[in-house]
Amino acid sequence: xxxxxxxxxxxxxxxxxxxxxxxxxxxxxxxxxxxxxxxxxxxxxxxxxxxxxxxxxxxxxxxxxxxxxxxxxxxxxxxxxxxxxxxxxxxxxxxxxxxxxxxxxxxxxxxxxxxxxxxxxxxxxxxxxxxxxxxxxxxxxxxxxxxxxxxxxxxxxxxxxxxxxxxxxxxxxxxxxxxxxxxxxxxxxxxxxxxxxxxxxxxxxxxxxxxxxxxxxxxxxxxxxxxxxxxxxxxxxxxxxxxxxxxxxxxxxxxxxxxxxxxxxxxxxxxxxxxxxxxxxxxxxxxxxxxxxxxxxxxxxxxxxxxxxxxxxxxxxxxxxxxxxxxxxxxxxxxxxxxxxxxxxxxxxxxxxxxxxxxxxxxxxxxxxxxxxxxxxxxxxxxxxxxxxxxxxxxxxxxxxxxxxxxxxxxxxxxxxxxxxxxxxxxxxxxxxxxxxxx
Numbered sequence: 001x002x003x004x005x006x007x008x009x010x011x012x013x014x015x016x017x018x019x020x021x022x023x024x025x026x027x028x029x030x031x032x033x034x035x036x037x038x039x040x041x042x043x044x045x046x047x048x049x050x051x052x053x054x055x056x057x058x059x060x061x062x063x064x065x066x067x068x069x070x071x072x073x074x075x076x077x078x079x080x081x082x083x084x085x086x087x088x089x090x091x092x093x094x095x096x097x098x099x100x101x102x103x104x105x106x107x108x109x110x111x112x113x114x115x116x117x118x119x120x121x122x123x124x125x126x127x128x129x130x131x132x133x134x135x136x137x138x139x140x141x142x143x144x145x146x147x148x149x150x151x152x153x154x155x156x157x158x159x160x161x162x163x164x165x166x167x168x169x170x171x172x173x174x175x176x177x178x179x180x181x182x183x184x185x186x187x188x189x190x191x192x193x194x195x196x197x198x199x200x201x202x203x204x205x206x207x208x209x210x211x212x213x214x215x216x217x218x219x220x221x222x223x224x225x226x227x228x229x230x231x232x233x234x235x236x237x238x239x240x241x242x243x244x245x246x247x248x249x250x251x252x253x254x255x256x257x258x259x260x261x262x263x264x265x266x267x268x269x270x271x272x273x274x275x276x277x278x279x280x281x282x283x284x285x286x287x288x289x290x291x292x293x294x295x296x297x298x299x300x301x302x303x304x305x306x307x308x309x310x311x312x313x314x315x316x317x318x319x320x321x322x323x324x325x326x327x328x329x330x331x332x333x334x335x336x337x338x339x340x341x342x343x344x345x346x347x348x349x350x351x352x353x354x355x356x357x358x359x360x361x362x363x364x365x366x367x368x369x370x371x372x373x374x375x376x377x378x379x380x381x382x383x384x385x386x387x388x389x390x391x392x393x394x395x396x397x398x399x400x401x402x403x404x405x406x407x408x409x410x411x412x413x414x415x416x417x418x419x420x421x422x423x424x425x426x427x428x429x430x431x432x433x434x435x436x437x438x439x
Contacts, residue, residue, distance in 0.1 A: 004045035005029040033057030052079035063093035091154020092183040140322040141315030145307045152304045157183035164299045165277040167306035170356030173277040181233040188232035196238040203246045214263025229272040239276040251295045309351040316347040323362040331420040334371025341376030360402040367405040400435040
């Protein structure tokens with residue numbers, strides 16, 4: 001097997017070059033992004049080991065062009081920087097394998113073995129370059145579980161297949177859907193539908209649209225979500241909440257890729273990528289008879305399972321650092337420091353509300369700190385005194401506190417509070433009423 005190694009670090013480059021040659025492979029090496037395309041043309045490698053941060057450019061910017069020119073070329077991306085965003089972009093751009101630095105020689109051998117076993121052509125490579133260099137940089141952390149999630153996010157964006165995202169509330173399912181959209185080309189439409197809030201009698205009208213006079217109150221024709229999502233992503237959130245009748249309508253759409261607006265006899269063709277999300281296990285629901293098996297198999301072409309935060313606690317420090325950068329900028333307050341004791345206390349929590357709960361907690365801590373250092377005592381107080389992780393305050397408690405702190409910080413300016421919290425005014429009003437928050 002002939003390998004092209006694109007790596008500007010001499011120590012690592014020589015190590016990989018020597019190891020691959022010991023394994024019996026012919027290896028060429030270049031150090032710059034500008035040399036890569038020419039080297040592929042002249043040396044015709046079977047595969048490329050491509051570093052991300054090179055002296056004169058970014059390896060991920062080369063990836064779509066490599067795949068476009070040479071459809072059978074297999075690419076392994078290597079990086080030690082922003083691993084999750086790199087995984088998503090690499091997968092969307094057509095990379096088959098990914099090595100996160102510092103990696104072990106055994107991991108290199110595992111990739112080489114896979115390349116040796118599957119050395120044939122890949123078929124058409126419809127690589128989809130990200131519209132922005134930061135596209136897909138939506139997840140934070142370094143856990144292997146989230147690396148797999150990001151790899152599948154990129155694969156979904158690249159292939160355009162129907163994708164099912166499963167995970168508990170607050171893990172970032174819509175974030176994953178929006179990353180799929182961004183990596184596939186952010187100029188495309190992204191249309192979100194909350195299945196839990198759609199009344200069954202209006203489901204067809206909402207999805208398929210309707211003609212004027214189709215039913216009482218239909219004073220004008222209206223296009224549905226499917227037409228709005230043409231050429232882009234249709235995101236069905238909480239798809240497990242669809243009634244049996246609504247499930248049947250969705251199944252027919254996925255089978256035929258055609259539909260008729262309510263009150264119309266004309267059949268329209270549709271072209272969109274369906275991404276569905278649920279916080280319930282659809283496979284279990286099928287076995288219990290609560291969800292159609294044929295629809296489940298249509299939705300479950302590519303499955304992305306996002307793990308809860310308690311199963312990837314190693315990601316908490318990176319998430320805290322991320323929120324310390326993003327939240328102060330959003331709410332226009334000084335950014336505080338967090339001492340090691342406070343960080344340890346945050347990492348020790350069970351976080352039943354997952355990343356969303358952590359974000360609410362960090363918003364509240366940052367608002368209250370006003371730029372002062374956040375220590376362990378402050379975190380312990382915010383999480384419910386000396387209570388153990390299992391009895392930490394509920395997500396509703398933390399959300400109420402975050403809303404109240406935002407309102408007090410802004411002098412009850414709803415517009416500024418909504419900007420801080422990332423919600424709309426109607427949502428803010430509903431939550432104020434729900435939590436009985438009074439000025």
